[in-house]
Amino acid sequence: MAFSGLMSVESLKLGLLPIVSYFIYVYLLKPALHFVHRAIHYHGFPCYPRNFIFGHSLLFWTNFPFPYNLESFQRMFHEATNKLAAHDQDQSLTVCWLTLHPNVLPVSHEAVEVIMNKKNVRKQFFYKFMGLGNGLVASEPALWKVRRKLIEPFFSTKKIKGYAKHMDQEVKSFTQQLNTETGKPVDLEDQIHSSTLNIILKSALSIPLDDSIEDKKSLTELVNKVEPNLVRRSLNPLYHIDWVAKFTKFGRYYFETLDLVEKVLARMLNRRKQLLSSTSHESENQDFVSLLEGKVDQQGFFDELITMIAAGHETTAVGLRWILFNLGHHPDVQERLYREIVQFFPDDTPVDDMDKINQCNYLDQCIKESLRLNPPIHVFARYLEEDVVVKDKRLLKDTGVLVSCPIIHHNPNVYPDPEKYDPDRWTPENASKIPKAAYIPFGYGPRSCIGYRYAILELKIYTIQIIRKFSLRSTRKHESIPSKFEITLKPCLPLEIIVTPRNNN
Numbered sequence: 001m002a003f004s005g006l007m008s009v010e011s012l013k014l015g016l017l018p019i020v021s022y023f024i025y026v027y028l029l030k031p032a033l034h035f036v037h038r039a040i041h042y043h044g045f046p047c048y049p050r051n052f053i054f055g056h057s058l059l060f061w062t063n064f065p066f067p068y069n070l071e072s073f074q075r076m077f078h079e080a081t082n083k084l085a086a087h088d089q090d091q092s093l094t095v096c097w098l099t100l101h102p103n104v105l106p107v108s109h110e111a112v113e114v115i116m117n118k119k120n121v122r123k124q125f126f127y128k129f130m131g132l133g134n135g136l137v138a139s140e141p142a143l144w145k146v147r148r149k150l151i152e153p154f155f156s157t158k159k160i161k162g163y164a165k166h167m168d169q170e171v172k173s174f175t176q177q178l179n180t181e182t183g184k185p186v187d188l189e190d191q192i193h194s195s196t197l198n199i200i201l202k203s204a205l206s207i208p209l210d211d212s213i214e215d216k217k218s219l220t221e222l223v224n225k226v227e228p229n230l231v232r233r234s235l236n237p238l239y240h241i242d243w244v245a246k247f248t249k250f251g252r253y254y255f256e257t258l259d260l261v262e263k264v265l266a267r268m269l270n271r272r273k274q275l276l277s278s279t280s281h282e283s284e285n286q287d288f289v290s291l292l293e294g295k296v297d298q299q300g301f302f303d304e305l306i307t308m309i310a311a312g313h314e315t316t317a318v319g320l321r322w323i324l325f326n327l328g329h330h331p332d333v334q335e336r337l338y339r340e341i342v343q344f345f346p347d348d349t350p351v352d353d354m355d356k357i358n359q360c361n362y363l364d365q366c367i368k369e370s371l372r373l374n375p376p377i378h379v380f381a382r383y384l385e386e387d388v389v390v391k392d393k394r395l396l397k398d399t400g401v402l403v404s405c406p407i408i409h410h411n412p413n414v415y416p417d418p419e420k421y422d423p424d425r426w427t428p429e430n431a432s433k434i435p436k437a438a439y440i441p442f443g444y445g446p447r448s449c450i451g452y453r454y455a456i457l458e459l460k461i462y463t464i465q466i467i468r469k470f471s472l473r474s475t476r477k478h479e480s481i482p483s484k485f486e487i488t489l490k491p492c493l494p495l496e497i498i499v500t501p502r503n504n505n
């Protein structure tokens with residue numbers, strides 16, 4: 001009996017040994033070896049002087065690793081990446097050490113072209129914290145492939161031409177509501193955000209432009225709350241695991257905010273149902289909801305819907321604010337633009353003909369240049385799926401990559417005097433000399449923006465309607481406005497403009 005008891009303990013031990021060894025290998029040894037291998041591999045790469053333990057983290061937030069000040073981190077981010085990139089400009093890339101973790105930061109368009117290739121579609125871990133679940137922006141490669149195919153028809157040329165009509169209607173009422181009486185500088189942030197939200201809700205959910213006012217307002221407020229929380233969550237490993245985060249005050253607040261977003265969305269879906277079932281409301285010709293219905297599960301449906309709404313209005317709103325602000329600093333550009341616009345769209349002509357809109361070449365140049373100078377999405381990140389070679393440097397599979405749009409867009413070798421707003425960089429002759437990977441406001445490669453044509457059309461309609469009715473004068477110096485690290489490139493100070501009706505209106 002005793003012998004057989006001993007046997008079973010022994011055999012249990014023998015049986016457990018391989019299992020325990022396996023877990024130790026997979027969860028401890030392998031990652032540790034990977035970690036050491038990468039640290040050694042990137043040790044000799046070009047990089048700004050760093051602290052051996054903290055790497056460059058101290059550049060990003062000075063009191064690292066002690067409780068950090070989120071605002072100072074948000075303000076310092078661009079300064080720090082610029083410092084890293086400027087250190088050795090001859091190199092195509094630099095390494096940004098976040099503690100002992102190397103992250104590759106491409107500095108040249110050649111590096112972007114190699115790194116953002118077909119295979120490298122895996123996003124870095126912090127996309128998970130954006131509150132967009134497994135929607136298109138954050139999903140893993142296998143799911144992303146299927147969903148991207150499913151969603152593409154929403155952005156077909158025919159569909160986009162169709163969206164111009166309600167974009168034009170919304171922008172018309174936006175311009176009618178602009179209060180120009182005071183003659184004081186204003187930041188149009190709130191009005192612009194709620195207007196671009198109206199547009200995407202109409203395209204995606206067939207919600208009429210003037211409907212569900214309360215829910216629209218709360219959605220804008222909630223999206224504003226989620227953005228800084230993404231950064232806060234990414235910076236603190238304690239918040240990375242859902243159940244651990246939920247024990248903290250911040251974690252509870254973060255998840256409650258996401259729950260509220262889902263609730264608002266559920267109410268909007270009910271409203272859509274009501275409207276479509278009522279005889280007075282004309283059914284929309286395949287909105288985003290009907291495209292997904294029956295093809296994805298409930299969670300997937302919510303994830304894609306919130307992704308489309310968030311990605312589809314916030315970016316455009318930030319882009320438009322910068323476009324108006326840049327135009328407000330350049331009366332000469334504005335005047336030339338005005339003359340082009342009234343040639344194609346005099347008086348109150350509707351601005352809903354995409355072909356005619358696309359004939360406004362100078363408009364295109366002005367918008368392109370603003371998206372270069374102030375790209376609304378300023379950073380995107382990947383893990384390499386395979387080794388790649390940039391110049392003579394081998395980058396290892398699984399390395400994190402951070403692409404900073406402002407760094408690529410301010411390369412003086414491609415854009416002389418890069419801080420200057422100069423739409424003439426984009427005349428056909430000049431544009432032909434700019435490499436494709438040197439202009440990346442909509443990303444680069446297979447995971448670039450699915451909605452870019454939608455966004456450009458919307459930005460053009462706003463700009464046409466606004467410039468033909470008003471002249472703009474920006475009152476703050478462009479260079480005095482630091483940018484803030486959020487999902488979108490937010491200014492730290494209001495983008496103030498004086499909006500004056502044109503005399504002939």
Ligand code: HEM
Nearest residue numbers: 136137311312315316319377380442443447449450451455
């Ligand atoms: C000026 C406006 C916009 C800018 C600057 C912009 C920029 C970007 C960028 C840089 C990416 C790539 C992000 C990454 O690589 O991680 C992206 C992806 C995406 N954008 Fe946009 N975007 C804009 C407007 C829109 C609009 C209007 C929509 C939808 C209606 C949209 C939907 C998306 C989606 C779903 C993705 C993920 C694509 C994928 O991973 O396959 N965006 N956008």
